[in-house]
Amino acid sequence: MSVLELRDLNVTYRTEGGDVPAVRGVNLTLEIGETVGLAGESGCGKSTIAAAVLRLLPKGTKVTGEVLLDGEDVYAMRPGRLRAVRWTSAAIVFQGALHSLNPVRRVGQQIEEAIRLHAGERAETRAVELLERVGLPAARAQHYPHQLSGGQRQRVLIALALACEPKLLIADEPTTALDVMVQAQVLALLEELQRDRGLSLLFITHDLSVLTHTCEKLAVMYAGRIVEQGPSKAVFERPDHPYTRALAASFPTIGDPASRMNPRGLAGDPPDPSALPSGCPFQIRCDVAIPECTTLDVALRDAVSVKGLADRRAACVHVGVARV
Ligand SMILES: Nc1ncnc2c1ncn2[C@@H]1O[C@H](COP(=O)(O)OP(=O)(O)O)[C@@H](O)[C@H]1O
Numbered sequence: 001m002s003v004l005e006l007r008d009l010n011v012t013y014r015t016e017g018g019d020v021p022a023v024r025g026v027n028l029t030l031e032i033g034e035t036v037g038l039a040g041e042s043g044c045g046k047s048t049i050a051a052a053v054l055r056l057l058p059k060g061t062k063v064t065g066e067v068l069l070d071g072e073d074v075y076a077m078r079p080g081r082l083r084a085v086r087w088t089s090a091a092i093v094f095q096g097a098l099h100s101l102n103p104v105r106r107v108g109q110q111i112e113e114a115i116r117l118h119a120g121e122r123a124e125t126r127a128v129e130l131l132e133r134v135g136l137p138a139a140r141a142q143h144y145p146h147q148l149s150g151g152q153r154q155r156v157l158i159a160l161a162l163a164c165e166p167k168l169l170i171a172d173e174p175t176t177a178l179d180v181m182v183q184a185q186v187l188a189l190l191e192e193l194q195r196d197r198g199l200s201l202l203f204i205t206h207d208l209s210v211l212t213h214t215c216e217k218l219a220v221m222y223a224g225r226i227v228e229q230g231p232s233k234a235v236f237e238r239p240d241h242p243y244t245r246a247l248a249a250s251f252p253t254i255g256d257p258a259s260r261m262n263p264r265g266l267a268g269d270p271p272d273p274s275a276l277p278s279g280c281p282f283q284i285r286c287d288v289a290i291p292e293c294t295t296l297d298v299a300l301r302d303a304v305s306v307k308g309l310a311d312r313r314a315a316c317v318h319v320g321v322a323r324v
């Protein structure tokens with residue numbers, strides 16, 4: 001059974017200015033021990049998906065489709081069940097949470113509290129074990145958040161998320177606020193946790209190049225939809241969707257100094273989700289758009305352009321054939 005399955009997930013925020021369809025028809029599966037990367041520019045709906053998994057969206061937000069955690073529908077759970085599942089089945093390291101630690105409590109205490117919330121036992125010892133597991137010496141338990149660097153705080157947040165031994169960890173831009181060296185360390189930590197503990201990881205980032213090293217599978221989002229998915233190396237190196245191509249080219253390639261000097265930017269802005277154009281939402285920025293693209297909004301379909309790579313899918317008129 002899959003650890004996480006999203007079936008035709010749609011999330012619409014209700015605002016005074018009208019409805020904002022932030023996630024549209026997303027299907028995504030994460031198997032046990034698997035790492036899946038979710039990429040796309042800011043505003044494409046990544047954090048909305050993270051919040052939707054644990055029903056942490058603002059009240060009144062419309063959600064349709066299914067979110068299955070270990071086969072159980074999260075949106076059919078009673079409040080007690082939902083509380084039991086949050087942080088024990090799936091935990092989230094929230095985007096931009098580096099300053100969310102309580103400034104007046106020692107980090108060790110904060111982890112102990114998270115442990116007590118569910119399991120309770122040996123909280124103090126386990127808090128220290130968790131800190132060590134994320135690469136921080138036991139003595140750090142006595143420190144206050146302001147005494148830690150950004151990278152160390154991110155490790156504490158990961159330790160907090162692991163406090164209840166979740167099977168699934170959703171890490172929302174866990175490296176974005178960190179400098180490159182520390183980014184690499186946090187990535188290595190996540191890889192190690194995934195490998196040694198069989199943790200399933202949904203890794204969210206706007207930086208496609210980070211994902212290719214960390215994730216087996218990749219899903220690229222644009223304007224609330226997955227527009228391309230497949231094995232991460234293949235998707236990154238030979239993207240099928242013009243958006244993925246542009247996104248991949250907009251980040252310097254690791255080990256390629258030339259691209260670092262001159263990353264090709266992704267021109268234009270993503271569309272406003274509350275005012276999507278008809279046809280393909282990427283058409284305005286697309287360098288291979290044809291007249292059909294103004295009317296045709298192609299669904300995700302098998303990319304059979306390259307022989308033997310049928311596990312790849314993309315939502316573009318130029319790609320493959322529709323799945324029957
Ligand atoms: N609470 C909210 N109310 C209304 N709109 C929101 C809210 N949160 C996010 N949005 C909108 O939903 C879209 C997706 O946002 P988000 O999921 O945060 O994207 P990402 O994480 O990919 O940057 C954006 O257009 C954003 O402005």
Ligand SMILES: [Mg+2]
Nearest residue numbers: 046047048095
């Ligand atoms: Mg986000």
